Amino acid sequence: MAIQRKKADVVIVGLGWAGSLMAEELTRAGLEVVAIDRGPWLDTATDTPPAVDPDELRWSIRRELLLQPGEYTLTFRNNSGQTAVPTRELKAFQMGKSVGGAGFHWAGMAWRFSEWDFRVRSATLERYGAAKLKGLDQVQDWGITYADLEPFYDRFERIAGISGVAGNINGEIRPGGNPFEGPRSREFPTPPLKDSRLMQMYRDSTAQMGMHPFYIPVAHVGSAYVNPLGVSMAPCTYCGYCMFHGCGNYSKSSPQACVIPALMRRKNFTLITQGYVTKIHKAEDGKTATGVSYFDEQGREVVQPADIVALCSFTYDNARLMMLSDIGKQYDPVTQTGTIGRAYNYQTCAGAHVWFEDETLNPFIGAGGLGIQVDDYNGDNFDHSNLDFIGGAGLLTVSREGMPIGRSGLLPPGSPRWGKGFKQTYKDNYQNYGIIFGQGTSMPDRDAYLSLDPNYKDRWGTPLLRMTFDWNQNDRNMARFIEQRAVDIGKKMGAKHVHTFNSAAKSWSPYDENSNHTQGGMVMGEDPRTSAVNTYLQSWDAHNVFVVGASAFPTNAGYNPTSTVGALAIRTARAIHEKYQHNPGSLV
Amino acid sequence: MKRRDALRSMGALFAAAGLAKVGAVELKSVPPQTGLNREMLPSPVMSGGQGNVFKGQARATLTAVFDRLIPHDELGASASEAGCVDYLDAQMNGPYGESKDLYLDRPLRADESALMGLTISLRTRRDYTLAGLLFIDNHAQKLHGRAFAELDGEQMDAILRQLDEGRLDWEGAGSGSRLFEFLLLSVREGYFADPLYGGNRGMVGWKLVGFPGARYDYRQYIDRRGQDLGLEPISLIPVS
Ligand SMILES: Cc1cc2nc3c(=O)[nH]c(=O)nc-3n(C[C@H](O)[C@H](O)[C@H](O)COP(=O)(O)OP(=O)(O)OC[C@H]3O[C@@H](n4cnc5c(N)ncnc54)[C@H](O)[C@@H]3O)c2cc1C
Ligand code: SF4
Numbered sequence: 001m002a003i004q005r006k007k008a009d010v011v012i013v014g015l016g017w018a019g020s021l022m023a024e025e026l027t028r029a030g031l032e033v034v035a036i037d038r039g040p041w042l043d044t045a046t047d048t049p050p051a052v053d054p055d056e057l058r059w060s061i062r063r064e065l066l067l068q069p070g071e072y073t074l075t076f077r078n079n080s081g082q083t084a085v086p087t088r089e090l091k092a093f094q095m096g097k098s099v100g101g102a103g104f105h106w107a108g109m110a111w112r113f114s115e116w117d118f119r120v121r122s123a124t125l126e127r128y129g130a131a132k133l134k135g136l137d138q139v140q141d142w143g144i145t146y147a148d149l150e151p152f153y154d155r156f157e158r159i160a161g162i163s164g165v166a167g168n169i170n171g172e173i174r175p176g177g178n179p180f181e182g183p184r185s186r187e188f189p190t191p192p193l194k195d196s197r198l199m200q201m202y203r204d205s206t207a208q209m210g211m212h213p214f215y216i217p218v219a220h221v222g223s224a225y226v227n228p229l230g231v232s233m234a235p236c237t238y239c240g241y242c243m244f245h246g247c248g249n250y251s252k253s254s255p256q257a258c259v260i261p262a263l264m265r266r267k268n269f270t271l272i273t274q275g276y277v278t279k280i281h282k283a284e285d286g287k288t289a290t291g292v293s294y295f296d297e298q299g300r301e302v303v304q305p306a307d308i309v310a311l312c313s314f315t316y317d318n319a320r321l322m323m324l325s326d327i328g329k330q331y332d333p334v335t336q337t338g339t340i341g342r343a344y345n346y347q348t349c350a351g352a353h354v355w356f357e358d359e360t361l362n363p364f365i366g367a368g369g370l371g372i373q374v375d376d377y378n379g380d381n382f383d384h385s386n387l388d389f390i391g392g393a394g395l396l397t398v399s400r401e402g403m404p405i406g407r408s409g410l411l412p413p414g415s416p417r418w419g420k421g422f423k424q425t426y427k428d429n430y431q432n433y434g435i436i437f438g439q440g441t442s443m444p445d446r447d448a449y450l451s452l453d454p455n456y457k458d459r460w461g462t463p464l465l466r467m468t469f470d471w472n473q474n475d476r477n478m479a480r481f482i483e484q485r486a487v488d489i490g491k492k493m494g495a496k497h498v499h500t501f502n503s504a505a506k507s508w509s510p511y512d513e514n515s516n517h518t519q520g521g522m523v524m525g526e527d528p529r530t531s532a533v534n535t536y537l538q539s540w541d542a543h544n545v546f547v548v549g550a551s552a553f554p555t556n557a558g559y560n561p562t563s564t565v566g567a568l569a570i571r572t573a574r575a576i577h578e579k580y581q582h583n584p585g586s587l588v
Numbered sequence: 589m590k591r592r593d594a595l596r597s598m599g600a601l602f603a604a605a606g607l608a609k610v611g612a613v614e615l616k617s618v619p620p621q622t623g624l625n626r627e628m629l630p631s632p633v634m635s636g637g638q639g640n641v642f643k644g645q646a647r648a649t650l651t652a653v654f655d656r657l658i659p660h661d662e663l664g665a666s667a668s669e670a671g672c673v674d675y676l677d678a679q680m681n682g683p684y685g686e687s688k689d690l691y692l693d694r695p696l697r698a699d700e701s702a703l704m705g706l707t708i709s710l711r712t713r714r715d716y717t718l719a720g721l722l723f724i725d726n727h728a729q730k731l732h733g734r735a736f737a738e739l740d741g742e743q744m745d746a747i748l749r750q751l752d753e754g755r756l757d758w759e760g761a762g763s764g765s766r767l768f769e770f771l772l773l774s775v776r777e778g779y780f781a782d783p784l785y786g787g788n789r790g791m792v793g794w795k796l797v798g799f800p801g802a803r804y805d806y807r808q809y810i811d812r813r814g815q816d817l818g819l820e821p822i823s824l825i826p827v828s
Binding site for chain 2: 041043045046047048049050051052053054055056057058061062068069070073083085086087088089090193194195196197200235237238239240241248249260261264265269270271272273274359360361362364365402403404405407408409417418419420422423424426427430431455456457
């Protein structure tokens with residue numbers, strides 16, 4: 001018999017950025033919240049202080065802070081005609097392993113999506129006409145606009161202490177910021193960090209080319225800061241042990257550093273660690289949920305009843321738990337019906353590695369997101385009339401490539417990788433390497449979706465999630481274009497070697513580590529036939545189930561996802577305590 | 589007891605596989621322990637190594653391969669002089685070698701590696717590496733009638749080049765170059781990881797490229813753009 005717990009107002013599955021921000025709103029409004037996370041408790045000062053954090057092998061190479069495939073994995077295939085196989089080694093499927101989720105060891109680029117990103121379909125029709133959407137029938141608007149989300153972006157940025165330079169405040173374009181961004185209501189909460197040599201070179205060259213370089217907004221606070229929840233943070237020290245690492249300085253914004261300390265003080269908040277949720281229970285009428293079940297570390301099944309269920313368990317388990325619980329209808333690529341698993345999308349990346357001569361870049365000075373970007377070829381910021389694609393990419397350089405194991409594999413093409421000459425080449429190139437990274441949009445496609453795997457199971461005997469994905473033609477064309485823009489920039493910067501990469505040049509594989517940004521599958525929208533959740537991320541099929549995360553993105557932007565995840569989470573939580581709890585039912 | 593030895597014995601005491609765990613618990617506040625969680629400290633490798641995994645012929649082959657990949661020259665120590673063999677021995681003796689992190693459930697489909705580009709297949713890294721070294725040695729015997737470690741440098745390099753360029757396969761297409769990549773990755777890890785793990789002795793790898801090691805605050809250096817900062821490297825453990 002399963003162990004029964006006391007009923008809560010809200011049960012939150014997963015305490016990453018999405019879950020902790022939801023919990024913060026809901027407990028502040030007085031609701032009784034229980035959060036369940038499959039990971040153990042982990043905190044910055046106790047677990048990743050400066051005596052532990054600066055260790056490339058353990059964190060960047062072995063990735064001990066990440067969830068390993070032995071504990072959780074997905075199966076994968078490129079198209080519905082193949083039989084999927086499990087991903088056995090950790091590469092592209094990167095997930096957090098502890099409370100705090102991937103927000104504990106993320107790189108920290110903290111973007112707002114552009115106005116265009118929320119209405120790709122309508123905007124494309126308006127500017128180019130229907131022909132431009134040929135082959136892109138699943139591209140659809142989000143059902144909310146940038147303006148709807150602006151107050152919640154602002155709230156996320158204040159809580160996280162994001163460092164940046166505004167490019168557009170209430171419509172006024174500001175020097176030094178991104179002129180293409182949507183209007184912000186005010187300046188960033190903390191100032192920018194300083195430029196590295198590489199960043200200055202990138203700024204100068206792109207500006208000379210007529211582009212508009214700006215400082216990437218980052219979750220590495222730019223000055224001492226106290227956030228609206230009363231939590232203190234300290235300025236980033238450019239230690240460089242950042243992406244895949246915790247932060248020992250209270251400088252990298254994470255659920256642990258920014259939200260959880262405040263949550264844990266609230267009497268109406270309870271956290272259960274190492275509880276692996278495998279099912280949402282449906283009420284007898286089939287229209288609502290009554291709570292969730294999880295397995296604790298001893299393998300006992302525990303039921304947590306609740307009036308409201310919020311899935312904040314990242315793209316994969318957000319979809320998988322709906323499938324395992326039989327809520328909503330599984331998407332079928334043949335009939336194109338069903339919405340659960342539909343419109344999975346990714347991040348299309350292309351760019352160039354560049355090597356200079358006689359530079360002293362001091363690449364060990366850096367941070368996960370410390371960089372400069374140009375958005376001149378992102379979204380719809382440039383004319384696509386004569387191009388064979390929609391979308392684009394942010395083109396950036398970032399100062400985080402100083403760690404010596406990783407860098408030993410980044411030598412100019414043709415140079416000795418081993419034996420005689422390797423040491424000399426590496427020595428000559430260590431100070432001379434830079435990256436130009438195009439992080440591009442991703443459009444949904446008929447044969448890109450999530451479903452349950454019929455053959456492989458996890459250690460609880462539940463089916464693994466199966467991903468079916470390959471690049472579509474639009475995104476391949478876009479990536480080719482971006483690759484060339486990266487070459488132009490590299491040459492302008494005076495690089496001696498420019499070596500391009502283009503992830504969409506061959507079929508996708510989870511062993512090619514292109515990006516860990518993985519969206520869709522439980523997409524939001526205004527039409528229950530083509531979206532799994534409404535614009536408040538509320539399930540169309542069970543009105544007290546909310547599915548929160550990048551799983552809701554119907555299309556992906558040429559930016560990292562997390563600020564948008566945070567903004568959506570806060571917006572949903574606010575709708576729950578302001579409206580839903582007083583009048584349960586559809587919010588739209 | 590010297591500090592380094594003290595650290596080592598502490599590492600042995602708290603040698604933890606993976607992450608420290610509080611246990612399945614219900615938390616109503618931040619756990620009261622706020623000091624460093626000692627289970628998070630890494631476990632340093634005994635100097636001189638243990639020789640637990642690579643013994644006899646396997647150790648000789650590994651040493652020879654590693655020293656062709658990173659030879660001794662005017663720029664510094666060879667891989668084995670820098671401790672890379674001890675490094676890999678310790679790695680293979682722990683959770684990494686046991687492949688605790690991999691999903692190894694069956695079935696293994698015949699087309700799996702074509703779709704996925706799989707490196708390890710369904711066995712532990714330890715078994716994989718030992719089998720790979722044996723293959724290299726057998727190949728040397730076949731070509732020259734001698735163990736790999738007894739070949740001259742040019743002969744060794746010729747075999748390694750065959751693997752590197754995908755001209756010598758072992759257990760299916762692409763397996764030779766995958767084995768090579770794995771050994772190359774391993775030697776680089778040993779040469780450039782913190783000396784705590786047994787390799788990079790005297791921080792030879794870091795000194796080669798000018799990496800300052802486990803430093804944590806560059807605020808006073810960020811404005812000195814384009815300058816050689818001349819920073820001596822530091823390790824997580826004191827090294828001579
Ligand atoms: C190395 C790395 C670098 C990144 N860099 C950036 C960046 O620069 N900018 C950016 O915007 N984004 C970045 N990301 C992505 C970013 O980390 C994620 O978008 C973000 O953390 C997602 O937050 P989330 O709360 O939706 O999910 P998660 O952080 O994944 O949290 C989900 C939580 O749910 C728990 N959970 C999952 N399933 C279950 C279950 N069945 N039962 C119980 N608990 C469960 C997990 O343990 C986890 O704690 C990066 C990611 C990685 C891995
Ligand atoms: S670079 Fe800055 S934010 Fe990142 S881990 Fe170091 S101090 Fe923390």
